[in-house]
Amino acid sequence: MLAYRHQFHAGNFADAFKHALLAQLVLALTRKDKPFFCLDTHAGIAHYDLQHEWTQKNAEYKNGIGLLWERKDAPSELAPYLDAVRAENPDGRLRYYPGSPRIIRRLLRSKDRMTLIELNKKDCESLVTQYARDRRVTVQCVDGYQALKAHLPPQERRGLVFIDSSFDRAREFQRLTQGLVAAHKKFSTGVYALWYPLMEPAAMGGFERGIVATGIRRILQMEVAIHPDDWMMSVRGCGLLVVNPPFGFEPVARTIVDWLWPVLSEAGAGYRKTAWLVPE
Template identity: 45%
Template sequence: MNYRHAYHAGNFADVHKHAALALILEHLKRKDAPFAYMDSHAGIGAYDLASVQAEKTGEWQGGIAKVMAAANPPEELAPFLDVVHRLNPDGGLRHYPGSPMIADLLARPADRLALCELHPEDCAQLRARFAADRRVGVHHRDGYDGVKALLPPPERRGLVLIDPPFEVRDEFERMRKGLVQAMKRWPTGLYALWYPIKARAAIDRFHADLAMLGLPKTLAADIWIRGGDAPDRLNGCGLVLINPPWKLDEALGRLMPWLATTLGEADASSRLDWIVAEKS
């Protein structure tokens, strides 16, 4: 309840998550049928990089600012950059999109969004931001409860983003249990599970636990902005994708190394692995 994402908006972890999210949504739009989008920990939807919170940490300078200053970004980054430019029509960098805003601006008229946010003040801001958009439903509730209550959606296809703040020690286990509950209700849905990377061993255990669940095809896309394995600092971040769209792995294979190089130090790296390979 104490977590406020405004302090971290636009940092390297956000850029990794949101660049991948925008790419996934563009893949979903390749089919005419409408899709549903669900966000488990939605925040306030968009952020002012000149706010007191953002200026206090300055984390966005090591994230979105680096990306915007980079030359020749890959084609796979275009959907994300398009949203950032739409929020900053004067060509500057003042506003940063959270995942709800990215989904809202990339979704089509027939697509639908369900946004969960537990913090009362953040939920109120989120509801006010999307009050005029009939495609968007805002729910003041815990994201894992939302997964149980809101799935399956009326649409037969779509994406569930689960990206908790990792304030509690057992968040990986909570995420695993939440995924199991969600898959029982909507086994054909696409799921994106975001996580911070401190010690690699914890991530390897999480991937191994997921591999034991009998999941359909499951892909992991991780980046490290620095080498080493210090468990007391944020060294990278990752996404696990269950039921990823066709050829998304190829697109992420081009995007992830560029993000690691652009956002990281000299020993930055990326990893794209199938936790569960597609059955032939």
């Protein structure tokens, strides 16, 4: 049994950041007629009640979606994400939060498909129940990194792989880098989105050098830090690496990140970034 449960963190600043970018990646794939495949390797439970006692414990959503929910000035680039949250809350009051499976699923067309991987048995069973009647969705209760090998390349030859690890084990940055290399070898044209928390600067430098050393090209990096560099109380920020970002994604991502950072950050602390870690 894994200790991490996303219910404790649902809707926090990291979710708002990753889900706003994720929705735009999926939307970009729908712009071409050909079907595509999405692989969500660390899927969580897809649907979160923000009133659940686990979520209420630290109420992290108040510093995430809670800061965005009432805003009237969000740029249109945020709309696919905010629409997904609104769809969970048709009465206009923020109570439920969609996880990555639901954010992806609502953008799929009838010809597209998605596979969800979740290692936590209970969480996975919940996904199996939710998607039992959905022919576009397959759920597997296995290791996300193993799933990369098993499901790639997809028959569609177009697709998005979202790797959103809970980072609750040592050496996760290495595992993430190795997972990307193995997946990219099998499916080099795929779009990959890798989420990571900001840890101490030495660890982040090592991660970036490791990614650059893989030789994989076209890697766009987005980060938001919402606390100062020396913050020790909780995760100070997070990032998303996107390999092979779809045409037009970079300016959209920059708009999202530039708008989100001052809204989410503590009194202007931290920084935001949208830049190529590895260009063409």
